[in-house]
Amino acid sequence: MLSQLSSSVDKSSLMPLKKKILLVEDEALFARAVVKRLQKAGFECEHAESLSDARLLIKQFEPDMALLDMRLPDGNGLDLLSEFIARNINTIVMTAFGDVSDAVNAIKLGAIDYLKKPIDLEELLLIIQKNEKTTELQTSLDYSRQRNAVANDSVQLIGESTPMQSVRQQITRIAQLSALSDAVQPTVLITGETGTGKDVVARFLHGSCANHDKPFVHVDCASLPAELIESELFGHEKGAFTNAVSSRPGLIESAEDGTLFLDEIGELPLGLQAKLLNVLERRMVRRLGSTKERPVNARIIAATNRDLYQMSNEGRFRSDLYYRLNVITMKMPPLRDRGSDVLLLANYFRQLTEKRYALPHHEFSAAALMAMQTYHWPGNVRELRHQISRAVLMCTQSMISELDLGLPQVGMNQVASVLQGDSQVTLDDAEKAMLLNALEQSRNNVSKAARLLGITRMTMRYRMDKHGISV
Numbered sequence: 348m349l350s351q352l353s354s355s356v357d358k359s360s361l362m363p364l365k366k367k368i369l370l371v372e373d374e375a376l377f378a379r380a381v382v383k384r385l386q387k388a389g390f391e392c393e394h395a396e397s398l399s400d401a402r403l404l405i406k407q408f409e410p411d412m413a414l415l416d417m418r419l420p421d422g423n424g425l426d427l428l429s430e431f432i433a434r435n436i437n438t439i440v441m442t443a444f445g446d447v448s449d450a451v452n453a454i455k456l457g458a459i460d461y462l463k464k465p466i467d468l469e470e471l472l473l474i475i476q477k478n479e480k481t482t483e484l485q486t487s488l489d490y491s492r493q494r495n496a497v498a499n500d501s502v503q504l505i506g507e508s509t510p511m512q513s514v515r516q517q518i519t520r521i522a523q524l525s526a527l528s529d530a531v532q533p534t535v536l537i538t539g540e541t542g543t544g545k546d547v548v549a550r551f552l553h554g555s556c557a558n559h560d561k562p563f564v565h566v567d568c569a570s571l572p573a574e575l576i577e578s579e580l581f582g583h584e585k586g587a588f589t590n591a592v593s594s595r596p597g598l599i600e601s602a603e604d605g606t607l608f609l610d611e612i613g614e615l616p617l618g619l620q621a622k623l624l625n626v627l628e629r630r631m632v633r634r635l636g637s638t639k640e641r642p643v644n645a646r647i648i649a650a651t652n653r654d655l656y657q658m659s660n661e662g663r664f665r666s667d668l669y670y671r672l673n674v675i676t677m678k679m680p681p682l683r684d685r686g687s688d689v690l691l692l693a694n695y696f697r698q699l700t701e702k703r704y705a706l707p708h709h710e711f712s713a714a715a716l717m718a719m720q721t722y723h724w725p726g727n728v729r730e731l732r733h734q735i736s737r738a739v740l741m742c743t744q745s746m747i748s749e750l751d752l753g754l755p756q757v758g759m760n761q762v763a764s765v766l767q768g769d770s771q772v773t774l775d776d777a778e779k780a781m782l783l784n785a786l787e788q789s790r791n792n793v794s795k796a797a798r799l800l801g802i803t804r805m806t807m808r809y810r811m812d813k814h815g816i817s818v
């Protein structure tokens with residue numbers, strides 16, 4: 348018998364897309380309880396009582412995850428396991444009390460975890476949720492690893508203004524130093540407002556150094572969940588924790604003789620700051636669950652848009668780590684301080700968009716050029732890039748007008764006050780005003796608001812949190 352139950356959402360576990368779980372279990376009462384609990388937690392759930400029912404449902408329901416009992420009326424759950432694995436369905440097996448051999452075989456075949464009966468529903472839910480997070484993060488980390496491997500060849504650092512020339516000189520000097528000696532390369536700290544190009548500079552620096560053909564590993568400390576960041580950074584041995592089904596090197600190790608880029612370092616939890624300091628001082632890393640230490644040869648670049656000095660005075664960032672990171676500091680100037688670089692960048696982004704979408708050549712009108720030079724660009728180069736791409740895509744004429752640029756009027760008063768030196772209004776106030784206005788324009792749709800501001804949804808969320816804005 349196939350049972351189909353409608354789903355309801357538990358507000359504590361809201362998810363963008365409901366994950367689908369297939370429960371294969373012949374004990375009807377237990378199955379009913381599991382389905383009810385999972386639906387309450389926001390999952391879409393289907394129940395099959397036998398192997399044959401499950402085979403039918405795999406095609407119809409296309410589950411993301413399966414909970415698989417071993418003893419079923421028409422065979423052993425292990426027979427179905429390989430079919431689930433082949434379809435990338437993460438499977439947790441449920442074994443009878445004391446039946447260890449089934450669990451061992453299931454893990455060998457590729458099950459992600461096992462639970463012994465009688466099963467505690469809350470424990471089951473925790474394991475599912477933990478696995479869900481790991482899978483999502485793993486996908487994005489794997490993607491990020493692949494992307495990082497190819498993304499550095501084409502890095503362009505546009506800008507001829509005096510502050511950008513100084514940035515270039517620093518990069519050249521660091522690259523010269525790296526060619527001079529095999530000694531451990533000094534740590535570089537890149538600071539600057541959001542969107543000023545800290546990531547670009549880190550990649551450009553890597554591309555300019557002798558080890559440019561070695562890995563560049565980007566770690567976004569703000570987006571890694573606290574419970575995963577340690578194993579992602581340091582790696583783990585098989586069995587170090589419940590989901591550690593195999594040994595895995597951490598991101599520090601993956602950087603090998605290349606560059607480890609610790610982005611948004613100010614967001615690293617205090618406990619991990621101590622561990623990172625230890626790695627930087629001793630240049631050794633130990634995977635979770637291992638006794639063996641491995642050498643760390645990578646250059647370390649950290650970036651932040653926070654004031655780490657102030658954070659360390661307030662006890663929110665370890666001062667010893669701050670001093671350790673702050674060996675060479677590069678400060679990225681805000682776009683509004685880069686004079687005519689804004690026009691160089693605008694033309695660069697225009698050409699990029701035209702090329703990408705095979706569009707004809709455009710020109711900027713005089714008023715558009717003026718508007719770009721007088722605007723304050725609180726979102727810096729990222730905001731400029733977004734506005735230009737949008738204007739090129741939407742403009743049906745060959746001339747891009749000031750109107751086509753559609754520079755936001757939002758928060759202008761506050762920002763104008765900042766520029767005029769009004770000490771009552773800070774850049775933080777202006778940023779908050781921009782966020783609130785973008786949210787208003789997008790009717791509290793965070794993704795839309797992020798697009799309006801030319802930032803990612805994750806950055807939008809992070810900045811909303813920073814200003815205590817919730818929708």
Ligand SMILES: Nc1ncnc2c1ncn2[C@@H]1O[C@H](COP(=O)(O)OP(=O)(O)OP(=O)(O)O)[C@@H](O)[C@H]1O
Binds near residue numbers: 806
């Ligand atoms: N000098 C530059 N030349 C070319 N493109 C740039 C330059 N600076 C920034 N960009 C582009 O602007 C966007 C934002 O840059 P980036 O992500 O490096 O900023 P960031 O300072 O690291 O931002 P955040 O603090 O939010 O992480 C990217 O699309 C990047 O390619």
